[in-house]
Amino acid sequence: MYSQGRWGIPSDNSDRIYVITWSEAFGMWVCECPDFVYRRAQRRDACKHIQKLRDFLDHASYEQFNRLINENEIEWDGMKEK
Numbered sequence: 001m002y003s004q005g006r007w008g009i010p011s012d013n014s015d016r017i018y019v020i021t022w023s024e025a026f027g028m029w030v031c032e033c034p035d036f037v038y039r040r041a042q043r044r045d046a047c048k049h050i051q052k053l054r055d056f057l058d059h060a061s062y063e064q065f066n067r068l069i070n071e072n073e074i075e076w077d078g079m080k081e082k
């Protein structure tokens with residue numbers, strides 16, 4: 001599993017890329033989007049970017065992983081084997 005690292009997930013409705021990082025302190029993914037920061041963080045709830053990343057990490061094969069990186073759908077910024 002690629003459970004750690006730092007990921008860029010594109011916004012659905014703008015050119016923005018939201019950075020998601022694994023927080024050891026909270027034991028969860030944290031996203032920098034306003035939805036997460038102002039609403040979901042207190043409830044430890046996942047925003048759609050975190051859901052997208054989780055879904056990707058759960059289902060992507062290594063080939064898909066590389067293809068996605070190439071297509072810039074998800075920017076790779078590091079991964080570690082668990």
Ligand SMILES: [Zn+2]
Nearest residue numbers: 031033047049
């Ligand atoms: Zn988000």
